[in-house]
Amino acid sequence: MPFYGSINPVVQCLHVSRGNCAQRRSARLRLHWPGPQVEAFESKLKDWVTSPHVLTLNSGTSALHLALRLAGVEHGDEVISTAMTCMATNVPILANGARIVWADINPKTGNLCPKSVAEKITPKTKAIVCVDWGGYPCDFTELRAIADQHKIALIEDAAHAFGATYKNQKMAALPDFTTFSFQAIKHVTTVDGGAHLPVGRGLQTGQAFEVVRNRPRRPPEGLPLRRGCP
Template sequence: MMAKKLAIQGGKPVRETYLPYGRQFIDDDDVKKVVQVLKSDFLTTGPEIYKFEQKVSDYVGANYCVAFANGTAALHAACAAAGVKKNDEVITTPMTFVASANCAIYLDAMPVFADIDPNTYNVSPASIQSMITEKTKAIIPVDFTGQPAAYDDILSIAKARGIPVIEDAAHALGARYKGRDVGSLSDMTMFSFHPVKHVTTGEGGVITTNRKDYYEKLINFRNHGMTRESSVFKETSHGPWYYEMQSLGFNYRMTDLQAALGHSQLDKLDLFIAKRKKYADMYTKAFLDVDEVITPKLKTGCDSSWHLYILRLKLERLSGSRKEVFEALQKENIGVNVHYIPVYWHPYYRQLGYEKGLCPMAEEVYEEIITLPLFPAMTKTDVKDVIKAVKKVISYYTR
């Protein structure tokens, strides 16, 4: 069937200018903080790193926080700290960005994909349980869209086997699970500070943890495996300049420029989350009477930080495909997106032997979802434009 063209409806697009699905919010205070660092003695590995780490750990209620150049580096470090090695298995979800699985491959381990809950789109604890083997050395649940995964069940499953849980909370800074802050629940938790996330450092990420042994391993891993701590030297010091490389680490350090920006951004985090929640609520209320779509569902006890707003299409009620709806919304200048292509569908993973059909629910959901714009720099008018465009397009394609 030839794709329908909304042009036949007549009139102009809903918006004159393009609205992206996500965008950073930078103000004069953020700029001032970065400029101060530019004029200081340190551009990298200076005092701003510690200040930023301390502020994050205080916010989420964790004992330790280690900053990295990006969230992917942080996940790599967390897997290494957890002891993941060659031929080990790491269970994660396919409904995520590729980094959640790639971090295992970096250590010559293999990702194992568990299917998702059809309501929340988070990884299913039952599916995790079915995937555990003697080779399982870590579980990486993802707090998809900002809603925490089912941690009572996941942590119970992991604890029974002595398996570390590395929480990928790239979407979930500021979220809460049954009264507890995300960042203090799991053995290690990763937050990302990419520009579309809740706060940004440009690129950047952190791992929070309550375990000192993980903290020390993370610190070494991000800095070439080197230490200047004389108390842990393996050989006799040559003098005050002495340091040792004790393991193979990486240059995964965050800069003071990034940390200063992040520190300033954290001052606005609660405001940013409040706006996201407000706009998400506007979407949900507006689409309750649209029978052709399914709005996000939150589990009892989960307080989402709303990184993404996912609309699921009831394609059986529509004459157009997901692609046609997507392209029609773009023509209305609404910057929709899709999160995510199942990880093992990518050519690289296909070359490793992964095949379609591993996680039927994740694949079904992927075929039907669209991500709507949601970010704190939006206005109410922007949100209303998105609602108007979605209703216009859905109405056009309704059978």
């Protein structure tokens, strides 16, 4: 796929000569503070998913955590999710102080069953987190209708579904927030990393998103480099 070639700038910053300590320290700093390689990757990813906002993070888990925060999930809220996933999908719910409410799955797909999700809605429900199990898209039309009816956020963990489509639309088209993982065993990998895409109603969080998006993009001036090479 043409997109795969666009991650070369990110991959190149990881291939640093073992014989040059200063170069290795510099590369380590560039990994901690996003630089031109990361900005190029974000730009290519934005074009590919046709989303106006893309933010790369250190992991898909962090991307989910950010989505929950921007969705307004707080201590005491409830988030409907699936147990048919890696624990990294649900840890951010607990980290935000919310309670996980398990919904059943469709035995044919492994994805959340919309009927079960609807039955789990309470006045405390703040969001639905769905996972495209094995890359098979969730029932977004039905989940979107449930989320809109109850005015709650629909968050997609698309770690399995990079490049998948739903009714001829990219995976980031229907949820309020879509998250990707670029961990080592994913379709596209940056060794580790993730991306957060606010779409749909998630764009209403634009101001909050831009506060995060405009984080420092370079190391602070005068930051000392760690001595020695591991």
